[in-house]
Amino acid sequence: xxxxxxxxxxxxxxxxxxxxxxxxxxxxxxxxxxxxxxxxxxxxxxxxxxxxxxxxxxxxxxxxxxx
Numbered sequence: 001x002x003x004x005x006x007x008x009x010x011x012x013x014x015x016x017x018x019x020x021x022x023x024x025x026x027x028x029x030x031x032x033x034x035x036x037x038x039x040x041x042x043x044x045x046x047x048x049x050x051x052x053x054x055x056x057x058x059x060x061x062x063x064x065x066x067x
Contacts, residue, residue, distance in 0.1 A: 007061035014058060016066050022050040022058050 014024045028036075029044045036044075050058070059066050 004063055006063040006065075010058055010061045014062075016059060016062065017049070020055070020059065020067060022055045023047050024050065 014022050017023055025047055026044045029041070033041060
């Protein structure tokens, strides 16, 4: 059976915390900020975490060394 390869796109965009959560930056912050409300821009600031089954799928894509 061949080795599982790391998904390079996910590797560049997310980090795994010590407790196994996925930490990432939200999208839609690149340009055209004047059309977005201040509340929306504030929500897009900083990092967010993903937990649950979707986080487990991302950890699987990152490979065995991710945890």
